[in-house]
Ligand SMILES: Nc1ncnc2c1ncn2[C@@H]1O[C@H](COP(=O)(O)OP(=O)(O)O)[C@@H](O)[C@H]1O
């Protein structure tokens with residue numbers, strides 16, 4: 257369980273997050289949605305410690321992550337897996353080296369055990385046998401899947417994904433969403449996904465946090481989202497003519 | 507402005523010199539960097555040093571038109587100026603361009619593609635893992651390259667000087683072997699060590715704090731080269747003043 261309490265974050269004069277509070281539960285996918293520039297990535301980065309919030313707390317179980325220094329954070333960091341928006345694979349390493357890198361750095365596994373683990377993770381994301389390819393040789397969807405394989409290499413308790421579907425075709429997007437969902441259920445991870453993809457919202461949004469200009473404007477589930485009367489959320493969800501038609505049918 | 511950047515640079519160095527997570531991985535990286543800095547720059551340093559040695563010899567001969575001074579002095583001047591100034595400083599300036607720009611653009615592109623964030627999320631000390639091996643490779647390989655550069659500058663002088671008739675081979679050899687003061691080599695090595703540190707750390711600093719995209723990575727690497735060149739010349743002056 258991750259608890260975010262009253263987070264404020266600004267860059268210079270630009271107040272990006274204003275008093276965000278939320279709870280993210282294990283075994284569940286939580287989505288952070290909102291328009292471009294609404295502060296979604298910033299919130300995610302505050303949660304994992306890539307940004308330090310100006311005010312407020314981030315708790316992992318009941319440990320205050322915000323007040324820890326780099327060394328104190330390492331045990332929690334080892335339980336975090338993150339999928340980045342552009343995958344952020346290490347481009348000087350092969351697919352296999354990307355996945356085994358955290359294991360090599362932090363575990364006492366033998367080389368054989370590490371490779372077995374990499375093969376297991378690759379199989380999990382349907383990329384068996386691609387061990388020796390370099391990131392530059394992969395398509396966008398394959399990169400995301402390797403990113404997921406790397407994120408789950410250390411069997412994380414917390415999984416963060418920043419726009420896992422951006423730049424992917426609708427079919428591949430759904431494959432990635434399903435993968436995230438399966439992993440969440442299988443390992444009971446606390447999964448937090450930043451997205452603005454409406455298919456994901458409707459498909460996997462068990463808990464949804466809607467940000468509008470750095471504030472929490474709505475929270476609820478995908479079942480409830482169609483029936484909200486929050487104007488900004490309606491504008492966001494039913495922006496396209498297609499979604500407007502879909503709304504009539506709900 | 508200067509002081510905030512310098513402070514940031516010092517803080518970065520502080521995290522660079524934290525205890526490595528796992529020695530074996532760092533060791534592999536150090537070997538890799540030593541190879542890329544050392545072997546990768548051999549050819550360039552060799553060509554430049556040989557030609558500068560040859561040209562210097564001819565130029566010294568041209569300026570020393572007096573029967574009162576023995577011709578062997580030409581070799582001696584070439585030797586001392588190569589050891590004390592030309593080999594360390596010119597090698598360092600060239601390496602600041604070649605090695606420095608590749609370090610800043612490598613680290614800078616890792617920054618803008620979030621690879622550095624990915625390292626940090628894993629709990630890895632990114633400055634240590636990315637920068638320490640480069641600095642260690644720099645402070646060992648730049649001195650090696652400078653020693654090589656000195657030898658080639660002296661050989662270049664021999665070949666260039668005798669081919670052009672500026673000085674006979676025997677006079678030149680008498681000059682470079684006579685009256686040798688080992689302290690000059692120590693000065694050259696200290697300079698090379700410091701330059702190796704400046705080139706790698708300044709370039710890494712400029713790459714590490716890039717914000718933006720590919721364009722900014724290019725700008726940062728150019729700026730890194732300019733700043734290291736200035737730092738090299740400034741430390742060259744200070745070290746010469748202190749040691750000679
Ligand atoms: N590192 C940063 N430095 C300065 N401003 C930033 C930084 N990161 C994000 N911002 C600003 O914060 C705002 C929200 O950005 P972000 O969280 O990336 O939005 P989203 O992910 O919702 O599209 C934007 O106005 C952006 O310019």
Ligand SMILES: [Mg+2]
Nearest residue numbers: 296297298419
């Ligand atoms: Mg974003």
